[in-house]
Amino acid sequence: MELISTGTKRRREKYKLVLKSSLLWEAALGIAAITNESLIDTLDLSKQKRELIHQSLSKSMIEELQYVQTHNTWKTILQLLHQKDFENLSSFNDYVRSLSDEQLKNISIPYLGNEQEVLRRDVLNGSASALQELQKCNNEHPFLPSYLEFITKVSCEELKSHLLEVMSGWYSAIIEPDKNKLEAILQRDIASKEKMLGSLEPEQFVEWATDGVKYLPEPSVYKVILIPHYIYRPWNVEADLEGVKVFYYAVSNESISSEDKFVPNKLLVQKYKALGDETRLRILKMIKEEPTSLQELTTELKLGKTTVHHHLKILKSARIVSQHSNKYSIDNSVLEHLPTELKIFLERD
Incomplete structure (x- = not known):
């Protein structure tokens, strides 16, 4: 299984495992997948299915997705989803609306490691030189330098409006029609992972769950969160939070085959x-x-x-x-x- 890294490298430490699943994660990762031009043809998503998705979207929703593609705001959505366990789309939208400008910017700029935290704080305080230095520290990252500049300059009113529109639009057009199917797939996958949880060491479990990603413990990482997704198959997506490593991993084949319990991994x-x-x-x-x-x-x-x-x-x-x-x-x-x-x-x- 391939891995898309959106995080940074650290050294060894022990960690505990946490499994989470939600249709909100599926929506956010769907938005990320469909706007990733470089990977779109590698997805386990036929051209016909992609065309059907496109046909189901309104003109305004297509414009919102173009905004995502330009500014990588799928990253912002994922950052927001990690703030609490949202019950549904309404609770997520209410949370976004409730955020002050300062809170939204703070959440939107991701944790980049302890060594860059001072720079990150200075950027949030409006330092142009800190922004340049932070961009320089991450200049090999495929989108982070431009994303950092976007977040510092965009108005929070514009950003909030976009986040609400794109999540609500995608959820309504793509998630809602297949809600029961998608929810069942995610729940089956989580159930199968929970059965195996106590049988493997954390490193072995991560490798098994992600179909091959070898993740060694790192300093200051005390928890690994594993979140299943369907639409971004066959890719795993990696991210960092403070003290946490996240793997959004592709659900297994048997989790998809609901009608056939005899399909093996x-x-x-x-x-x-x-x-x-x-x-x-x-x-x-x-x-x-x-x-x-x-x-x-x-x-x-x-x-x-x-x-x-x-x-x-x-x-x-x-x-x-x-x-x-x-x-x-x-x-x-x-x-x-x-x-x-x-x-x-x-x-x-």
């Missing part, structure tokens, strides 16, 4: 397929004893390098084997928890 199938071959089992036995290179495996197995590489690629895709430099090794945690994953699937209602 794609990665579970990959793992068992990877194990169902004599040569690959021999490779696993060899690298279990010690990390081994492709050349060493080729020599020992007396097979062509292309053939061995093909088997290694299958094992890597199933997350059973990892590569460090030119050596291959087993990810023991994957094999240890495979029976638990199978048990959860077989006992799923």
